[in-house]
Amino acid sequence: MKKKLALYTGCLMSTEQYGYELSVRESLPLLDVQLVDIAGFSCCGEPLKSVNQLLTLYLSARNLAIAEKHNLDVFAPCAMCHLALSECKQVLQNNPDMKTRINEMLAAEELTFEGNGEIVHTVDLLHDHIGIEEIAKHVKKPLKGLKFATHYGCHLIRPSEIGRPDDSEHPVKIEAIISVLGAETAKYPEKLDCCGGILQINLDESALTKSGQKLKAVQNQGFDGLVDVCPWCHKMFDARQVKAGETVAAKLNVPVFYLTQLLGLAFGVKKEKLGLDFNISPVDKLEIG
């Protein structure tokens, strides 16, 4: 059964985290997901929630309205975007006055938000919609002998009131996916720790400290690598790993992958096609792909 989804590319993935976008576009069609590109999307507004929450609500509603215009459900690979869009849908469904007000503003672009569409993220798309059994059928090169730490990202699992892709305290879906790809995972005390990503905007050193502390813990516990599903978290752990290490006085050497990169590797896709050249962390030391 083919699943057709609007790919909501957001800001960070589509402007610099090309490894995520490439691996999403390469691996998901192998699972019969058809990704549709739509022009005209904007930022989801989440990074500006501290500045003006109405702006966040407006921007998210605008993006959902664009997808609705094409009669498509939305696939948001970024955890932050996924939260903003999901929260917007929930707020506007429960607050008709606000919905009317937002729609009056959206009229400037001839858009209307109805709130009929579904919003999925990489994790629930893979685990709940496609399913572990289906993924298993496509594994050609199992990732044997590797043990990964998982990082879900705060925005992906909280607040559960809004409806998130996995449990807020005991998320297990990424583990289930990695396990079917042939690799191992293990619990570790820092699993739910934040990457600090949003603080890059105003307290960068603290952001780096948060990421550095988590990477240090992952490294000390003997994991072969860290797996994430959000461009903000990934930027902190991968591109900024050296700096994060300097901030916490540690020499960090942790390979960091997007889940969709591991998926593609296990499916036998060539690593160049999965954007692994853009992972700044030492992913090559694992010799996969």
Added chain:
Amino acid sequence: MSITDLTSMGEPQVELKKEINDRLSKLQDEVSDYCYQCAKCTSGCEAHKLLELEPHKIVALLKQGLIDEMVNSDIIWTCMSCFKCRERCPQKIAPVEILFALKNLAVAGGKQVPGKYTSVLQSVLSIGLIQDAQSVTTKDMKTKTRDDLGLPPLSKPDDPAKFQAGLMKIAVEKV
């Protein structure tokens, strides 16, 4: 009316201030009876150890109506929005949402916005995204653009004037 209405943090926005104040009074009325200062929020707060944010004290200060004091403090900008406080509160109070309202109020009141928030906002207002597509360098120092990688054109508002017209209504409404 120009786009600077949204970006000029220097000009106090009276209507906006009123609306956020109403939101905070509502939060104040709702939380004052329920928070019993168990500090579960603070025990799990990602910004606590590092930056000394204490969400239970934010709730207590709101209860006492010390809003201006918080709006004028840098502490409200240390929240990482991990949502653990909202998730774990046994009384369903959401300190993280109080902090968002306080920060919104600080911005609306013309307080200096910290760090890169102003430039992020300006970028979203002008091109619709927090930044335009970057050329990214691979490990072996090759520079690649979206086009080089065979990625489709960046999805962003195709008519910036129309996009801004929508945003402008937020400024006009002063909300």
